[in-house]
Amino acid sequence: MRKIDPQQVFDTPCKPSGLKGPESCCKGRPPSASSCMGTDFLQEMAGDVLSGMTGSVKSIPSKYLYDAYGSSLFDRICTLPEYYLTRTELEILERNAHRIMEFFTKGEGSLVEIGSGSDLKIRSLLKGLSRQGASQVRYVPVDISETSLLRSAHRLLSDFPWLSINAVAADFTRGIRHLPDGPKLIAFLGGTFGNFTHEQGVDLLKGFARSMNGRDRMLLGIDMLKPPGIIEAAYNDRSGVTAEFNRNILRHVNSKLRADFRPDDFEHLAFFDPNKEQVEMHLKARLQIRTHISEAGLSVCLKPGETILTEISRKFSRDRAMACFDQAGLVPVRWFSDADAWFSLVELAARAG
Ligand SMILES: C[S@@+](CC[C@H](N)C(=O)[O-])C[C@H]1O[C@@H](n2cnc3c(N)ncnc32)[C@H](O)[C@@H]1O
Structure with a gap:
């Protein structure tokens, strides 16, 4: 897997884009939007897929699960009975929103959401704002999935018309230049942090830590260790939505990189590895597969039973989480849980100094 360069997290230049949201979503003022994902995106995707599919374990980075369809499937996953993560995190947010959002009673600031996805969780935080806080907050959602980003921003504006929103379409592992300068609360929710290896995760957090001043805070969601049966069920739902989500990575590669994967030739496989304390999601070839990925200039062969790793999802003990924070130069201020x-x-x- 590609190593994340933490320096680049905030250094890649962004250009204002002509991003337009679905007009019908919001009749009022549109959110301002900018994109860091120009033509380079396809080249980067081709490079990522090339290095992933030629590695000793074939893989495709999990961020490519999310195109417009992938994001809508993920939204459905969040409503499934087996997927305890969303409802548990939401319950914690709802219970503590007032305390968390006190941040904005001390003066103007930005609520930056990394990998924002749907607007479900941020709504509960916004509802926790005091009247004074509401007048001082600016919301900056950052996501790789432009359609989902804009749809969520428009939906939020129709329910919170006073809110100032600056939506940023960007790959946060490559660069988000215009993170706001002033005081900021960076929300990184949904267990997305668990999609990175220990080294990648620490590098990512270091990048955020470097951008944070004394008053700034990060609100990080992490999924904790629990009985493996509960974890595995969350990634193997009976209605098959996660399997469809997993196979969508191949559809995304087909459409962007002119490849000819047949998603139905692959079986969804998700299991908890107790040694690595992570869920691994794979696509397992049902038969001998030969495919061509034109934009990556690559032909790939898979034997029956061979897999492509599409996502890891790490589960944490307190000690393991604390080790990540410590190595990244971050210190816990408050710990909220269910x-x-x-x-x-x-x-x-x-951490100061
Ligand atoms: C697991 S979902 C979580 C969504 C939401 N935060 C939640 O808590 O439900 C991951 C989100 O991060 C976005 N994402 C994943 N990798 C990304 C990347 N490298 N850069 C920007 N966004 C990314 C996806 O599009 C998706 O919306």
Whole structure:
């Protein structure tokens, strides 16, 4: 897997884009939007797929699960009975929104959401704002999936018409230049942090830590270790939505990189590895497969039973999470959890000095 260059997290130039949201979503003022994902995106995707599919374990980075269809499938996953993550994190957010959003009573600031996805969770935080806080907050969602980003921003504006929104379409592992300068609360929710290896995750957090001043905070969602049966069920739902989501990565590669994968030739495979303390999601070839990925200039062969790794999802103990924070130069200020300690929201500050 590609190593993340933490320096680049905030250094790649962004250009204002002509992004337009679905007009019908919001009759009022549109959100301002900018994109860091020009023509380079296809080249980067081709490079990522080339290196992933020629590695010793074939893989495609999980961020390519999310095109417009992938994002809509993920939204459906969040409503499934087996997927405890969303409802547990939402419950913690709702219970603690007032305390978390006190951040904005101290003066103007930005609520930056990394990998924002749907507007479900941020709504509960916005509802926790005091009247004074509401007048001082600016919302900056950042996501790789432009359609989903804009749809969520328009939906939010129709329900929170006073809110100032600056939506940024960007790959946060490559560069988000215009993270706001002033005070900011960076929300990184949904367990997305668990999609990175320990080294990648620490590099990513280091990049955020470097951008944080004394008053800034990060609100990080992490999924905790729990009985493996509960974890595995969340990634193997009975209605097959996660399997469809997993196979969508191949549709995305087909459409962007002119490849000829047949998604139905692959079986969805998701299991918890107790040694690595992570879920691995794979696509397993049902038969001998030969495919060509034109934009990557690559022909690939898979034997029956061979797999493509599409996502890891790490599960944390407190100690393991603390080791990541410590190595990244972050210190926990408050730790919010549910009664079963299945999920944690950790408020972090940059370590002084
Ligand atoms: C697991 S979902 C979580 C969504 C939402 N935060 C939640 O809590 O439900 C991951 C989100 O991060 C976005 N994402 C994944 N990798 C990304 C990347 N490298 N850059 C920007 N967005 C990314 C996806 O499009 C998706 O919306």
